[in-house]
Amino acid sequence: xxxxxxxxxxxxxxxxxxxxxxxxxxxxxxxxxxxxxxxxxxxxxxxxxxxxxxxxxxxxxxxxxxxxxxxxxxxxxxxxxxxxxxxxxxxxxxxxxxxxxxxxxxxxxxxxxxxxxxxxxxxxxxxxxxxxxxxxxxxxxxxxxxxxxxxxxxxxxxxxxxxxxxxxxxxxxxxxxxxxxxxxxxx
Amino acid sequence: xxxxxxxxxxxxxxxxxxxxxxxxxxxxxxxxxxxxxxxxxxxxxxxxxxxxxxxxxxxxxxxxxxxxxxxxxxxxxxxxxxxxxxxxxxxxxxxxxxxxxxxxxxxxxxxxxxxxxxxxxxxxxxxxxxxxxxxxxxxxxxxxxxxxxxxxxxxxxxxxxxxxxxxxxxxxxxxxxxxxxxxxxxx
Numbered sequence: 001x002x003x004x005x006x007x008x009x010x011x012x013x014x015x016x017x018x019x020x021x022x023x024x025x026x027x028x029x030x031x032x033x034x035x036x037x038x039x040x041x042x043x044x045x046x047x048x049x050x051x052x053x054x055x056x057x058x059x060x061x062x063x064x065x066x067x068x069x070x071x072x073x074x075x076x077x078x079x080x081x082x083x084x085x086x087x088x089x090x091x092x093x094x095x096x097x098x099x100x101x102x103x104x105x106x107x108x109x110x111x112x113x114x115x116x117x118x119x120x121x122x123x124x125x126x127x128x129x130x131x132x133x134x135x136x137x138x139x140x141x142x143x144x145x146x147x148x149x150x151x152x153x154x155x156x157x158x159x160x161x162x163x164x165x166x167x168x169x170x171x172x173x174x175x176x177x178x179x180x181x182x183x184x185x186x187x
Numbered sequence: 188x189x190x191x192x193x194x195x196x197x198x199x200x201x202x203x204x205x206x207x208x209x210x211x212x213x214x215x216x217x218x219x220x221x222x223x224x225x226x227x228x229x230x231x232x233x234x235x236x237x238x239x240x241x242x243x244x245x246x247x248x249x250x251x252x253x254x255x256x257x258x259x260x261x262x263x264x265x266x267x268x269x270x271x272x273x274x275x276x277x278x279x280x281x282x283x284x285x286x287x288x289x290x291x292x293x294x295x296x297x298x299x300x301x302x303x304x305x306x307x308x309x310x311x312x313x314x315x316x317x318x319x320x321x322x323x324x325x326x327x328x329x330x331x332x333x334x335x336x337x338x339x340x341x342x343x344x345x346x347x348x349x350x351x352x353x354x355x356x357x358x359x360x361x362x363x364x365x366x367x368x369x370x371x372x373x374x
Contacts, residue, residue: 043232043233053326057235
């Protein structure tokens with residue numbers, strides 16, 4: 001699987017809801033002491049525009065848990081539908097046993113502001129620093145600040161995978177504007 | 188807009204990820220001292236299967252904020268695509284000025300375990316009690332326990348609306364099983 005041809009640009013961190021709020025499954029990449037890993041993750045939520053905050057659940061049973069907790073960093077990568085085999089495969093093996101970048105033919109690309117690598121093949125890459133660790137122990141919830149975002153200008157909206165459990169994904173459909181029915185201050 | 192013909196049944200609260208994890212915009216209904224309200228909400232996240240925990244952001248500027256905080260209850264309703272006019276309309280007016288059930292022709296149906304009403308026309312209704320109030324002040328984040336869920340047996344997967352910001356919704360597409368690629372313990 002060669003790197004996808006996306007030409008990515010800086011994307012405003014205050015607008016990353018465009019990619020996360022519709023609820024796609026994402027790939028979380030991490031690094032700690034020379035080791036890297038990737039996990040598939042579906043439990044996340046936009047929390048604030050500025051600072052750009054995102055919460056997510058990373059269970060302690062995941063190999064990535066220690067990497068993100070110790071490094072206090074990660075990259076949230078938004079994969080598109082064509083990456084479904086990697087998305088499913090990454091969620092069904094452990095970084096304890098496997099170098100997932102190598103196994104799934106993915107490219108670890110250096111990030112700008114964090115040590116965790118970008119997954120180059122993904123549509124968007126959100127570099128994150130830990131903003132609040134207070135919910136990790138009780139709920140495995142990490143509250144991240146997105147400090148840098150990369151996305152292509154086209155397509156404007158990526159075709160994404162949305163997990164329903166039990167091995168079933170919903171595929172994203174078309175995007176429709178209802179802009180004229182919104183009050184200006186809500187746009 | 189007459190009530191939809193869904194014949195709803197008890198749905199296991201531990202499996203409500205089926206409806207929320209794909210990331211649909213939802214309607215949050217609430218009640219306090221004889222007043223009811225509905226708001227449109229897109230920032231939510233499944234947190235745990237058992238107890239069935241869901242986090243969401245309800246900004247203090249919403250009229251619903253006081254109702255849910257005081258009553259410590261709400262119903263998370265999952266609307267389908269045909270309700271888009273109500274979803275947009277509800278998000279663009281305030282319960283301070285409008286009875287939203289009346290304005291949008293929606294039916295307030297009694298819930299089983301909470302005082303907040305179900306929105307009958309929605310596909311699924313999740314009755315919630317406040318599980319953890321500790322993040323409300325800092326982040327406007329409510330952590331709910333789903334104590335009762337109602338959903339029809341068919342269709343198995345509802346056609347839903349997923350918000351991207353700026354008045355644009357992504358419509359859910361088809362659901363595809365990759366079950367045979369999953370390890371048993373991950374299903």
